[in-house]
Amino acid sequence: MRLKHLERELSGLEGFEKPSPHREQYTTPPDIAARLLYHAYTRGDIGGKRICDLGSGTGILAIGAALLGASSVTGVEVDAGAIAVASRNAAKMGVSPCFIQGDLEDPDLFLRIGPHDTVVMNPPFGAQNPHADRAFVNAAIGIAPVAYGIFNEGSLPFLAGFIEGRAEIEGVIQAVLALKRTFAFHRKERKEIPVEIIIMRRIDS
Secondary structure, X not given: OOHXXXXXXXXXXXXXXXXXXXXXXXXXXXHHHHHHHHHHHXXXXXXXXXXXXXXXXXOHHHHHHHHOOOOEEEEEXXXXXXXXXXXXXXXXXXXXXXXXXXXXXXXXXXXXXXXXXXXXXXXXXXXXXXXXXXXXXXXXXXXXOEEEEEEEOOOHHHHHHHOOOOEEXXXXXXXXXXXXXXXXXXXXXXXXXXXXXXXXXXXXX
C-alpha cells in the first residue's frame, strides 16, 4: 500500500463523538497518521510486527498499522466512548485490532498487554494537562524497543533529557498538524501546529 492510498483509507474514519478538552482529544489528521505509519513501515517496524497504539483514541494509528500488515495491533485507551468509535472504524475497514481500556499510569498495564515490537502514539501536548505526555513516553519505552510519537515542535531537547539513559532519539521528522475547530474556546476554524514525529529506541534493545 502506498502512502497516499493509506492516507485516503484513513480519511474516512469517524472522529470523537464528545471530545474532552482535558484529555486533549483531537482526532489525528490522516496525513500525519499515514506519514508516521508509512515511515515506520519502510523501516521494517510495522509489517509482521506486534504494534501497540498508546492513547489510541478513535483508532486511526492502530487501524493504519493493521492495514500495513502488522501481525497484531493493541490499542490502549482510557475513554470507553473512544474505544466504541475505534471498534466501529476497525469493522468498517475490515481489520481487528484489540482495543483495551486502560490508564497508562496503571503499574499493571504492562502485565495486561505484554511486550510489543513497536509503539505508535499521538500523546497529548500538555496544553490542558501539563506533562501529560510523560506517562506515554514512560509506557512506550517499557512496552517496545522502538516508539514513534507525534510531539509539539521544540519538544526534542526535553524529550532527549527525559529518556536519557533509557532510550535514544533515532530520528526526527518535521510536519504540520492541521486541527479543525473542536472546542468552544477555539477561535479559528483551522489551526496549523508545527510538530515533530520523533523516533525513540530503547538502549537495551
